Amino acid sequence: MKVTEEEIRPDKVFKEYLELTNKDVVTYFSNSKRTEISCPACGGEGMLWAEKAGFSYKKCDTCITIYVSPRPERSAFDSYYTDSPSTKFWATTFYKVTESARREKLWKPKAQMIKDRIIQYENNDPVMSIVDIGGGYGVFDEEIKNIMDIRAIVIEPSVHLAAICRNKGLDVIEKFMEDILPDELPSGRKCFVSFELFEHLHDPRVFLETVFAGMNSNDLFIFTTLSGMGLDIQVLKSNAKALSPPHHLNFMNPKSVSLLLEQVGFNVLEAITPGKLDIDILKNNQHFLEEDFWKNTLNYLSDNELSELQLHISNAGLSSHMMITCQKA
Numbered sequence: 110m111k112v113t114e115e116e117i118r119p120d121k122v123f124k125e126y127l128e129l130t131n132k133d134v135v136t137y138f139s140n141s142k143r144t145e146i147s148c149p150a151c152g153g154e155g156m157l158w159a160e161k162a163g164f165s166y167k168k169c170d171t172c173i174t175i176y177v178s179p180r181p182e183r184s185a186f187d188s189y190y191t192d193s194p195s196t197k198f199w200a201t202t203f204y205k206v207t208e209s210a211r212r213e214k215l216w217k218p219k220a221q222m223i224k225d226r227i228i229q230y231e232n233n234d235p236v237m238s239i240v241d242i243g244g245g246y247g248v249f250d251e252e253i254k255n256i257m258d259i260r261a262i263v264i265e266p267s268v269h270l271a272a273i274c275r276n277k278g279l280d281v282i283e284k285f286m287e288d289i290l291p292d293e294l295p296s297g298r299k300c301f302v303s304f305e306l307f308e309h310l311h312d313p314r315v316f317l318e319t320v321f322a323g324m325n326s327n328d329l330f331i332f333t334t335l336s337g338m339g340l341d342i343q344v345l346k347s348n349a350k351a352l353s354p355p356h357h358l359n360f361m362n363p364k365s366v367s368l369l370l371e372q373v374g375f376n377v378l379e380a381i382t383p384g385k386l387d388i389d390i391l392k393n394n395q396h397f398l399e400e401d402f403w404k405n406t407l408n409y410l411s412d413n414e415l416s417e418l419q420l421h422i423s424n425a426g427l428s429s430h431m432m433i434t435c436q437k438a
């Protein structure tokens with residue numbers, strides 16, 4: 110199914126969201142103490158790569174992860190996500206305008222991909238339940254239950270979002286992942302999932318250690334996030350909408366995130382970039398393109414040829430949307 114940037118991120122309403130965000134950045138981050146950090150994937154040294162909205166992104170010399178450094182302290186992010194006007198706008202207005210397009214174009218295919226992975230890696234030990242970390246509105250959980258006979262548990266610390274999930278008849282644990290006790294999760298083999306969360310995390314390693322600690326041996330963990338090796342991000346740099354501080358702090362890539370996961374103790378089964386939007390995003394941002402290769406290519410190739418090229422980009426691991434499947438040994 111064809112999906113375009115405009116359907117899931119309509120320009121007009123996204124601009125309003127960005128304006129609110131710019132104000133919030135001043136309110137919540139201008140007085141926050143910032144600390145230089147090393148690469149969150151490999152611990153290597155980074156060099157300045159791009160600047161945006163008063164935040165600096167560095168690129169790791171070793172593993173090409175892109176990350177915000179110096180990084181404001183965690184408390185600034187906590188209060189930003191708890192009660193800022195732009196966060197509220199995203200959760201209400203933006204979400205409502207895009208809900209049905211997102212359900213059809215993003216969540217249904219995602220549910221199918223997760224189902225495929227679960228079947229692929231089941232190996233005669235059936236997965237009994239899905240644990241959706243930061244499940245938000247629970248749309249994924251509704252969709253996976255439509256196509257699979259599986260229990261879905263949403264872990265969602267926000268009171269507002271947890272209530273929405275409960276009203277949909279979903280099982281909700283209204284807590285942060287790190288506060289969950291082992292007996293709150295069902296027994297039997299589980300597949301933990303987390304979507305579009307990893308790029309926001311103040312400390313990705315701590316998050317992975319927390320998930321790992323909450324898993325039993327043989328449980329799966331599948332998550333999606335942005336890849337800094339993605340075509341549109343590499344080409345557009347600070348003009349890429351994905352480079353959106355204070356939201357997106359970590360842009361690992363299939364190789365660097367695999368390295369980190371293995372250090373934490375996971376077996377990485379698959380690290381792919383199934384993204385479909387890179388070329389469409391470049392087309393919508395042609396005015397920012399400076400070098401000839403992409404400027405000319407986008408006009409030279411037909412729509413069908415560009416779709417082919419997008420497929421090659423994804424298959425080569427160079428789309429900006431990635432999906433990782435791993436397992437606790």
Ligand SMILES: [Zn+2]
Binds near residue numbers: 149150151153170172
């Ligand atoms: Zn690195």
